[in-house]
Amino acid sequence: MLRSAITITxxxxxxxxxxxxxxxxxxxxxxxxxxxxxWVDPPIHSLAPRGLRATLNGKPxxxxxxxSPTSDIVVLLVLDVTGDVSLxxxxxxxxxxxxxxLPPNAWVGLLRAQNGVSVIADPTPDRMAIDQALQTxxxxxxxxxxxxxxxxxxxADGILRRSGVRVAILYITxxxxxxxxxxxxxxxxxxxxxxxxxxxxxxxxxxxxxxxLQMQISADEAPIFIIHxxxxxxxxxxxYQNGLKELAEFSAGYGWSCRSDxxxxxxxxxxxxxxxxxxxxxxxxxxxxxxxxxxxLRLPERKHSRMAYRARLHLKTK
Numbered sequence: 043m044l045r046s047a048i049t050i051t052x053x054x055x056x057x058x059x060x061x062x063x064x065x066x067x068x069x070x071x072x073x074x075x076x077x078x079x080x081w082v083d084p085p086i087h088s089l090a091p092r093g094l095r096a097t098l099n100g101k102p103x104x105x106x107x108x109x110s111p112t113s114d115i116v117v118l119l120v121l122d123v124t125g126d127v128s129l130x131x132x133x134x135x136x137x138x139x140x141x142x143x144l145p146p147n148a149w150v151g152l153l154r155a156q157n158g159v160s161v162i163a164d165p166t167p168d169r170m171a172i173d174q175a176l177q178t179x180x181x182x183x184x185x186x187x188x189x190x191x192x193x194x195x196x197x198a199d200g201i202l203r204r205s206g207v208r209v210a211i212l213y214i215t216x217x218x219x220x221x222x223x224x225x226x227x228x229x230x231x232x233x234x235x236x237x238x239x240x241x242x243x244x245x246x247x248x249x250x251x252x253x254x255l256q257m258q259i260s261a262d263e264a265p266i267f268i269i270h271x272x273x274x275x276x277x278x279x280x281x282y283q284n285g286l287k288e289l290a291e292f293s294a295g296y297g298w299s300c301r302s303d304x305x306x307x308x309x310x311x312x313x314x315x316x317x318x319x320x321x322x323x324x325x326x327x328x329x330x331x332x333x334x335x336x337x338x339l340r341l342p343e344r345k346h347s348r349m350a351y352r353a354r355l356h357l358k359t360k
Contacts, residue, residue: 075106077202077263078337079210079294080321080351085111086344089321095340096325099332107206109322114147115208116165117317118198118264119172121179122155122187122215129271129303130181133214136307138173140314148318154179155186155213159193185217189224191255191266191289198264209264210295210317214310216271219248219282226251227278245281252285256292260356265295265320267313271306273299294352323351333357 082089091105119137123130141150151165152175163175194211202209219226226247259266268290270283287297296316298309325337337353 074327075324076327076335076337076355076357078323078325078339078352079208079263079265080323080339080349081316081319082321082341082344083348083350085319086347093341093343094323095342096323097338098325098327098335100336100338101328103328104326105323106326107324109206109208109324111319111321112145112147113208113322115149115210115318115320116198116201116205117144117148117150118153118165118194118209118211119150120153120155120159120187120190120194120211120213121162121176122185122190122213122217123179123181123271124156124183124185124221125181125216125218126272127181129216129306132303132306133269133271133310134176134179136310137214138176139307140310141172142169143314144169144318152176152179153190153194155190155194155215156183157186159190159197184223185215185219185221187213187215187217187268187286188222188251188255192258195259195262195264195266195293199262202264208320208322210320211264211266212313212317213266213268214271215268215286217282218274219278226282245278248278248281248285252289255289259293260354261358262293263352263355264293265317265352266290266293267295267317268297269306269309269313270297270299273301292354294350327357331357 089108089110091108094105096103096105144150146167149165149167150172151161152163152172154160154162162179163172166172198209198211201207227244266289268286270286273283274280283299290297298313300306300309333356335355335357337351337355339349339351341347341349
């Protein structure tokens with residue numbers, strides 16, 4: 043099963059340059075199902091469709107399939123590193139350790155976000171190959187996370203929809219909002235006007251960019267996780283880091299900014315544990331459902347369990 047999924051992955055990765063065209067082809071397939079990542083706390087060992095209740099826009103729907111935390115998984119690891127070598131080296135060491143600890147049915151692909159998305163290593167179960175590829179990724183260039191989110195999300199979405207395996211995206215970044223080719227600083231337009239809104243809302247361009255990205259990935263189903271290796275305290279970078287966190291949470295993933303070098307291994311360990319613990323539900327979408335879907339899940343027999351899942355998404359148009 044997973045090997046056939048990776049065949050699809052390789053085809054997608056090899057065609058990553060024209061990905062909007064490829065994703066256009068994906069839209070032609072049936073949209074009768076959606077895939078929802080789910081986490082249950084405290085963890086459970088079994089979960090049958092009959093033990094769940096699901097609604098879409100308030101109307102009951104059926105669950106076609108449940109993939110457990112032991113099911114096949116593809117992790118797309120995306121590096122956006124441009125700065126402090128010591129931070130990046132600590133991250134690479136932690137990543138190699140966590141990749142080595144993955145189960146045999148986990149495949150990992152390595153990508154780089156600078157200057158457009160580039161493939162460093164195709165998805166593989168070969169841990170040594172990923173470890174060696176990690177060491178080849180340079181720590182130079184301009185930040186590329188924001189420019190890569192959409193193509194990577196669509197790539198992961200294509201894998202998830204066509205292969206039927208669990209998929210997750212993990213970004214490792216040390217990006218600084220001032221290191222992008224695009225200027226997000228919202229410079230003051232009229233310095234002599236105390237009422238100039240660019241004075242009062244310098245983060246406006248960052249917030250607009252994050253809102254735009256949320257809309258662009260609103261129909262992509264793979265969760266996104268973002269580990270930022272260096273927490274920065276400037277007002278603009280705080281807005282940027284908060285935006286990354288909200289963007290990840292929008293996809294049902296999460297974002298975390300490390301405040302010290304010592305936090306990096308622990309943050310990476312926790313995110314891998316979280317990714318591995320994901321359930322994936324396939325829900326049937328009723329005919330005539332609206333484009334915007336509100337998802338609600340319940341576990342009637344486990345009333346004290348807490349659940350985290352993708353609660354909002356849009357249908358891809360045919």
